[in-house]
Amino acid sequence: xxxxxxxxxxxxxxxxxxxxxxxxxxxxxxxxxxxxxxxxxxxxxxxxxxxxxxxxxxxxxxxxxxxxxxxxxxxxxxxxxxxxxxxxxxxxxxxxxxxxxxxxxxxxxxxxxxxxxxxxxxxxxxxxxxxxxxxxxxxxxxxxxxxxxxxxxxxxxxxxxxxxxxxxxxxxxxxxxxxxxxxxxxxxxxxxxxxxxxxxxxxxxxxxxxxxxxxxxxxxxxxxxxxxxxxxxxxxxxxxxxxxxxxxxxxxxxxxxxxxxxxxxxxxxxxxxxxxxxxxxxxxxxxxxxxxxxxxxxxxxxxxxxxxxxxxxxxxxxxxxxxxxxxxxxxxxxxxxxxxxxxxxxxxxxxxxxxxxxxxxxxxxxxxxxxxxxxxxxxxxxxxxxxxxxxxxxxxxxxxxxxxxxxxxxxxx
Amino acid sequence: xxxxxxxxxxxxxxxxxxxxxxxxxxxxxxxxxxxxxxxxxxxxxxxxxxxxxxxxxxxxxxxxxxxxxxxxxxxxxxxxxxxxxxxxxxxxxxxxxxxxxxxxxxxxxxxxxxxxxxxxxxxxxxxxxxxxxxxxxxxxxxxxxxxxxxxxxxxxxxxxxxxxxxxxxxxxxxxxxxxxxxxxxxxxxxxxxxxxxxxxxxxxxxxxxxxxxxxxxxxxxxxxxxxxxxxxxxxxxxxxxxxxx
Numbered sequence: 001x002x003x004x005x006x007x008x009x010x011x012x013x014x015x016x017x018x019x020x021x022x023x024x025x026x027x028x029x030x031x032x033x034x035x036x037x038x039x040x041x042x043x044x045x046x047x048x049x050x051x052x053x054x055x056x057x058x059x060x061x062x063x064x065x066x067x068x069x070x071x072x073x074x075x076x077x078x079x080x081x082x083x084x085x086x087x088x089x090x091x092x093x094x095x096x097x098x099x100x101x102x103x104x105x106x107x108x109x110x111x112x113x114x115x116x117x118x119x120x121x122x123x124x125x126x127x128x129x130x131x132x133x134x135x136x137x138x139x140x141x142x143x144x145x146x147x148x149x150x151x152x153x154x155x156x157x158x159x160x161x162x163x164x165x166x167x168x169x170x171x172x173x174x175x176x177x178x179x180x181x182x183x184x185x186x187x188x189x190x191x192x193x194x195x196x197x198x199x200x201x202x203x204x205x206x207x208x209x210x211x212x213x214x215x216x217x218x219x220x221x222x223x224x225x226x227x228x229x230x231x232x233x234x235x236x237x238x239x240x241x242x243x244x245x246x247x248x249x250x251x252x253x254x255x256x257x258x259x260x261x262x263x264x265x266x267x268x269x270x271x272x273x274x275x276x277x278x279x280x281x282x283x284x285x286x287x288x289x290x291x292x293x294x295x296x297x298x299x300x301x302x303x304x305x306x307x308x309x310x311x312x313x314x315x316x317x318x319x320x321x322x323x324x325x326x327x328x329x330x331x332x333x334x335x336x337x338x339x340x341x342x343x344x345x346x347x348x349x350x351x352x353x354x355x356x357x358x359x360x361x362x363x364x365x366x367x368x369x370x371x372x373x374x375x376x377x378x379x380x381x382x383x384x385x386x387x388x389x390x391x392x393x394x395x396x397x398x399x400x401x402x403x404x405x406x407x408x409x410x411x412x413x
Numbered sequence: 414x415x416x417x418x419x420x421x422x423x424x425x426x427x428x429x430x431x432x433x434x435x436x437x438x439x440x441x442x443x444x445x446x447x448x449x450x451x452x453x454x455x456x457x458x459x460x461x462x463x464x465x466x467x468x469x470x471x472x473x474x475x476x477x478x479x480x481x482x483x484x485x486x487x488x489x490x491x492x493x494x495x496x497x498x499x500x501x502x503x504x505x506x507x508x509x510x511x512x513x514x515x516x517x518x519x520x521x522x523x524x525x526x527x528x529x530x531x532x533x534x535x536x537x538x539x540x541x542x543x544x545x546x547x548x549x550x551x552x553x554x555x556x557x558x559x560x561x562x563x564x565x566x567x568x569x570x571x572x573x574x575x576x577x578x579x580x581x582x583x584x585x586x587x588x589x590x591x592x593x594x595x596x597x598x599x600x601x602x603x604x605x606x607x608x609x610x611x612x613x614x615x616x617x618x619x620x621x622x623x624x625x626x627x628x629x630x631x632x633x634x635x636x637x638x639x640x641x642x643x644x645x646x647x648x649x650x651x652x653x654x655x656x657x658x
Contacts, residue, residue: 291642293590301554303557385547393542394536
């Protein structure tokens with residue numbers, strides 16, 4: 001394995017508190033850099049370096065490859081802290097950083113290849129299959145075309161794409177995850193968007209590559225209980241069904257961003273004077289009402305998020321997986337968290353008047369970031385609210401394709 | 414009974430509590446109200462009673478860290494430093510319980526409900542499912558807020574330390590917000606239930622009336638509890654709030 005400079009604390013991994021402390025130390029410079037990061041539409045190289053040096057990309061990395069192999073929680077705490085000043089930077093930790101676990105669940109050969117390249121590792125994933133195709137042929141898997149939303153791809157030495165698999169005889173085949181060294185793919189810069197610009201979530205184009213079988217994994221097996229990687233990594237995150245954890249990650253960024261928007265709003269509004277009459281804005285009773293209501297909403301969102309992280313960690317330690325009731329409740333709460341945060345930040349930014357429109361206004365940036373994050377399917381209220389309601393009423397769940405599952409589990413409420 | 418003290422017919426600033434035997438008072442049945450009927454919260458009338466001094470206590474002493482009862486009872490509950498952060502929390506737990514009960518009753522009723530006119534099943538309609546989810550999430554958020562608050566209050570009572578200025582504005586804000594969440598959560602359910610539930614035995618509607626009645630308490634008054642929090646956050650002086658502060 002190639003040995004790179006080890007971050008301080010390699011021999012004794014940092015505690016979660018130390019990691020959160022490092023995030024707080026980094027916050028002022030990341031806050032200073034947030035507007036430039038947005039304009040760059042990817043993380044600046046020096047930010048990426050700082051994230052590696054702080055050890056944030058090692059939180060979920062397996063111990064055998066120089067990581068800390070921590071359970072669920074320290075990663076979301078760090079991301080929430082970073083999101084207060086720069087949601088895009090936080091996204092690289094919460095969402096892209098989590099792909100360490102996805103790789104840690106692959107067969108050992110994949111893990112040796114990825115972390116053998118460097119122990120400072122970022123793995124970017126093209127999550128949405130657009131023109132991309134994966135074809136199973138006699139020689140192996142032929143992959144070609146484009147995948148969207150590859151956050152952090154400019155900085156990632158390895159990438160993955162995921163999607164449906166076509167077979168020559170039209171027979172069914174499970175969806176696959178395909179692993180590529182960066183040199184085999186092209187980055188297509190399509191990332192001109194209204195928020196979360198700094199994540200650099202560009203397209204991946206694969207120019208017709210024949211991929212050896214060992215770099216292709218059954219996506220269901222990868223996220224299911226005891227995937228191949230569980231044979232070499234004993235962290236619970238490598239053993240339990242992974243989807244509930246995966247779905248939880250981005251909400252650390254939504255909550256942190258709302259908390260950051262609130263702090264920025266407070267700082268600006270505390271000294272702001274009306275442009276026309278010069279009156280102190282903070283004296284207005286309706287401004288105070290808005291502030292208090294938004295702060296209560298954000299606190300509620302934070303408590304719901306803490307509850308979810310605690311539940312996931314407890315279930316992880318117990319290796320028990322989640323019940324159907326847990327799953328629909330967690331999904332409902334996620335969507336509700338997003339609803340609360342968007343509502344809270346919208347109420348604040350609308351109060352800021354035309355000065356709130358500027359690119360240099362951090363509340364405005366948080367607001368746009370919120371809207372972009374809340375457009376994720378995992379935050380979709382109609383989808384997850386309906387699923388919880390059906391469960392509570394004892395009705396069968398509706399599958400993504402519109403079908404209905406056979407049995408309705410017992411409702412909790 | 415609490416009340417202001419007059420001296421020679423003139424009002425004074427002093428307020429006291431008087432302890433009275435029920436036999437000394439006349440109960441007046443004025444409790445014909447929209448909600449919380451079962452509490453029997455009637456008026457009591459005192460007709461020129463003489464109350465000995467030992468059955469009175471001033472608000473000031475009562476709210477201090479050494480009220481008269483503290484000499485008799487060791488428990489920290491009888492001597493903790495009261496403040497806006499500690500007042501009013503007691504009504505939130507019945508409110509939360511009523512909201513949780515309403516939710517459970519609503520789910521039970523709606524699971525089997527069939528539309529009176531067309532025989533449709535409201536439970537299968539996505540707008541109904543979304544209402545339920547939003548109300549359930551709001552009630553859960555209220556519970557988490559109250560549990561977080563309870564941990565702080567219990568800690569202050571246990572170690573006898575004073576509430577911080579932040580707690581004295583944040584906890585009342587959270588209580589008012591939790592009350593608002595409970596009321597709007599149950600209102601959303603009630604509004605979906607249709608005319609067959611307007612008759613008196615409907616438990617969801619009774620819970621809703623009870624919640625509305627409890628939400629009229631000054632401790633959860635939205636307009637009063639929001640400004641102190643915001644004024645402190647914005648660096649403005651916090652006007653004298655509830656509870657003699």
